[in-house]
Amino acid sequence: IEIIIVDEGDDDRCRKIIDYYQSIDCRIVAPHKKNGGYGASCNLGISMAKGEFIAIVESDDVLAPNMYEELYDLAIETGADVVKGPYYEYFSNGTLRDCSYRRKLKTSVPQKKCFSAVDYGEILEIHASLWAAIYRTSYMREKNIRFIQAKGGAYVDVGFRIDTLTNTNKIVWYDKPFYLYRVDAEGSTTNNFRLAPMIKRWSEVHQAHKDQQFNEYFYPFLIKDEYLNTIGWLKNIKCSEEEIREISTNLQKLPIETIKKSPVLTGNQKNEIFACRKDPEGFLIKMNRYRRLKRAYADFDKFINFFGSQSVRYSFFCLAVIFLLASLNISEEGGFITSLTGIILGLVFIFSLCARVVQKLLSRAKEKIVNVYFQN
Template identity: 25%
Template sequence: MSSYGNELVSIIVPVYNVEQYLEKCVNSIINQSYKNLEIILVDDGATDNSGEICDELAKLDNRIKVYHKENGGLSDARNYGVERATGEYIGFVDSDDYIDPKMYEKLYEAIKKENVDVVECSFKIIYPGRVDFFSTEKYYEILGKQEYLEEYLKMRRIFGSVWTKLIKSTIAKKIVFPKDKLYEDTYYAYDLINLANSFVLIDNPLYNYLMRENSITNSKFNPRIFDLVEIVEKFHKMTYKNYPSLKEEADCRKMYAYFSVLNSIVYEDDYKNNKYYLQVINYFKENYIELLKNKHITRNRKLSIILIKLNIVLYRKVLKYYKNVLVGN
């Protein structure tokens, strides 16, 4: 038992067509050094054997609660789990990922020791042929709302996903993941930053995010990627209005969103005919000088911005080259 107490922690796992990953995921939660867990598996209308695997796993551990529901998407499954969670704290694990054995012990101890609303760790990215770390910095930071927003906008220590967090349930139960949106975690972060007042960041890479080969190679453009621009614009306006000292950080975060959209577009063969192409290119052209002056934007990003302005065909070739390197071709 932790020296900081032994309150119930609810872990919500949305499950949809992940039969080959599910056991590893759930076993990594079952085997946590912090034992007082409520493990909520939400079968979101899976069409493979995931639902049956959930039921079998529940027989092995009485901390597991399984719910079967009609398919409603990731946000809907998470919301369903949050509504049914009874723990003092709530965490999220995606069903194709897995976690280190001490993840929730370390998160619980930090959130109790510092008496904050949210604690967040770092993570590892598991590629088919290698492992990367999201951050290699060393840190243990206790942050207020504005300081956390600054870190979130800079994206150096904070990736923004809910699965690296442990959140007081009194706060988590007030936030709803948006249905029918991509980048639901970014929308969630917007509400979380508005509701929570205190945060701890710890550098331990305790979560293992599985980068599946098809998720790297699947490059079909989806216009819903503009959901990212929509929510980042909300962050941008909120920051300019309430935290004007963080304007450069907000500009940096907005730039990352436009890079995500541009990269998705230029992977397409007829990318110049994409109806969003000119809008995105114009963003980089119109903000060119400000972005190059921005001290929070890395040198490599600035080189990419220059390349976009000078020669989009060459930028596209460089992008495709690095993508092939990632996949291992």
């Protein structure tokens, strides 16, 4: 095995740590790449690699010691150009969680034997997870597969993932997670997401792949990823008029039939794509309204959750009974006030009983409301 550690020249102790391990292990090569960005660093490593296969590891992740041995053995056995598998999401509290698509790919693609994305487009739906795989070096160089070297390096794995999976008929899926992908605290993704570079990455994909085969075989599956990472985010974050026009321009490059026949888009998602293509500014207005409605719904949902909780219901019931019983032993004026308090608490208790029913009805109606909203 050869280990290439690309040092980007950060002002910390990384260089000293790298130099130490390089001095005691002849397998380690550590080139300097001053502030080149993620794409440039990966490209440097790919160009330097001498091994039969290439793998990528991100600096804050963890992997099982036997990962590459097992993936390599399977690649040799099958003759694969790419061997890819699922991964674990690794949280700071030590929790591990299966990646979202593992269950689906157990039944939707062949297991431990070669296939192509032409026949099994489901492989294109998954998270880029470029580090949960190995790639044949000769294949990478023959097809000139490289990362986009964009400033800041944001989302440069979009094109790399597509290129590695659409240029070969020798993909192997191995349903065994070895890689622990470190994620931030849940809920922080929205704060880290940047829409503009993601739009740019998809624009580059459209520019690079204009042939009919790509639209016919690959884009019916890839479009779900583009939708989720552009339009899908507008339900949570703000978008400028310039950005929505760029999203619309990208989507207009796709044939209408490609969108219509996509097996992975829901009817509502297709409606949103067509609405954005037709009138991006009007669509943005709708999305802004939807986001406000969503916030209001979330606030109301919290209110309902509070009153619908079992402990709150019992508390109001007990208080109502206590006040009503107490009113029987208090003077007429004080008894009236105490009785009134008990009645009010009793009504709140009844409301809390209804709260759960209201919440379930609203939850069922929510998706239907969204569908109608974007159809009009």
